[in-house]
Amino acid sequence: MTRASASVLLWQQKDFRLLEPVVEEKKEDKSSTQCRKCHRSINPDDVYCRHCGERQSQSAHWLYHPFTLIILAFVFIGPFAIPLVMRSPFLNKRNKMILSFTITLYTFFTLYMVYRILIPAIDQWQELREELGLTGIY
């Protein structure tokens, strides 16, 4: 099974759960496991906890994988990856904070480097204008 079809299957299971309301909760006693977040009993085949909504399956979407998140944050979308980090089921609270903080630091560092490059460029531009005998700020 490909990852894409697996996530489609998970999505369908979630929908299935939403279509079957409260009546299901009666058969909690037998075949049930604990939610890994709120520790209340749920069906073993539940993908999401019916009490707190925590995802139970380990095979979460690849987008939330730490490797994907790091590539996204440091190469493509920067601080916009932080919401994904916070929702990732692969990271605990402490690692989420560390990664978000690192992304934030990296963002400010990048902005600072752009600023450092931009200031000399503007100075050179003004020197060039003065040499050409042009006046005014820009």
Ligand SMILES: [Zn+2]
């Ligand atoms: Zn739960």
